[in-house]
Amino acid sequence: MxxxxxxxxxxxxxxxxxxxxxxxxxxxxxxxxxxxxxxxxxxxxxxxxxxxxxxxxxxxEKLEIIAKTEKEFLNDILLSAEAYLKRAKPEIVLLPEGFYSNPSSEVKTKFGQLMEGLQWLDEMLAVIDESNERPVDWDKCMELSESMKTEIVSLSEAVENSDNVLIADIIQYEFIPIFESLEIEIGKIIDAVGTRHNLS
Structure with a gap:
């Protein structure tokens, strides 16, 4: 080989x-x-x-390795995070209404997907924060990341207590604004130091 x-x-x-x-x-x-x-x-x-x-x-017989520099790797993470936020926003906006009434199994499934997405987003932000190629204007993203961590804890407590109104409030008044702000900040960083693929 x-x-x-x-x-x-x-x-x-x-x-x-x-x-x-x-x-x-x-x-x-x-x-x-x-x-x-x-x-x-x-x-x-x-x-x-x-x-x-x-x-x-x-x-x-031949094994060719494809790898990225740290800068390319971080750019891809930022693009993935931005794409996730864009996709998640229309879904997350519908969730509070589902919890203010009696949440259906579909609402609970979408809530599960939100929790997975939050965990993924949190891990991505941590990877970028610990990297040598950390973007210069990164502090605002880390503030949003800290807010997100705090709200994840509050959300978990609301779930444990089966407090549907509180779950809806946290999503409506905390996560939706955090997602919107993160999307803006990550977009600014990509436009300042990253590259967007396939722009015609």
């Missing part, structure tokens, strides 16, 4: 174990790059990389 990343090539004399391949990939990328995906003999593999290697390692 031949392992390539940019100008670098590693040739394995014997069939390596999946762990050896992963270790070599990590060695090639070091701290300067974030792994994106790999191309195994022309097939792009975007997820479950280790599982793919376990099944196919003895058949792969």
């Amino acid at each position: 031949k392992l390539t990343f940019q100008e670098q090539q590693i040739e394995f004399d014997m069939t390596p174990s999946p762990d050896e391949v992963v270790a070599k990939i990590n060695e090639l990328l070091k701290e300067n790059y974030y792994f994106s995906h790999f191309i195994a003999d022309g097939t792009e593999i975007y997820e479950e990389h280790e599982d793919y290697l376990i099944v196919n390692v003895d058949r792969i």
